[in-house]
Amino acid sequence: GENVEQHPSTLSVQEGDSAVIKCTYSDSASNYFPWYKQELGKRPQLIIDIRSNVGEKKDQRIAVTLNKTAKHFSLHITETQPEDSAVYFCAARPRGAQKLVFGQGTRLTINP
């Protein structure tokens, strides 16, 4: 079955700098890749997603890139702000399935 690896497990950046989180997946037929932000004590919130027929998607300060050949996708946050501090999870949906398989999570800390 699908396996998703996420790196790094923790990331600390200065406010205003960029943050990049990377995920690799094992099932080349996976076709949907969302990213979730989870603040302490809150539910995961979808922040951006990408389908397998698209290489890049951007939404204001957040972007996701997908490399199907290498089977990896990345989350890019530019001009980071203190409110970006949270745990971020990537996920992949195997083709033919409805479920999501999640990465291990990245705790992002933005230092003022």
Add this chain to the structure above:
Amino acid sequence: SAVISQKPSRDICQRGTSLTIQCQVDSQVTMMFWYRQQPGQSLTLIATANQGSEATYESGFVIDKFPISRPNLTFSTLTVSNMSPEDSSIYLCSVVMEGQGVHYGYTFGSGTRLTVV
């Protein structure tokens, strides 16, 4: 996207007892998903619940321990049976909205924080 109401939000239970968690969705959805999130960990899928059929359980999870009901397209329950301290975790339900070529993403309930003592 769908709005999910999950309850209870938290509970402290005695070992050996059972707790039933409810999720109500404001739209009809084909599938509902139940996840477990242990402290400081990622989300692990317990099972997928389809209306009108038995739930599909992931490896490591069994129906006797986590029975699921799905009586209609807007409601599901997960029961954590014969609880032990190892069951202390956050349990979340999730749904996906898709239709007419549009994908609205997966939405999560607010979670149930379970502590077993």
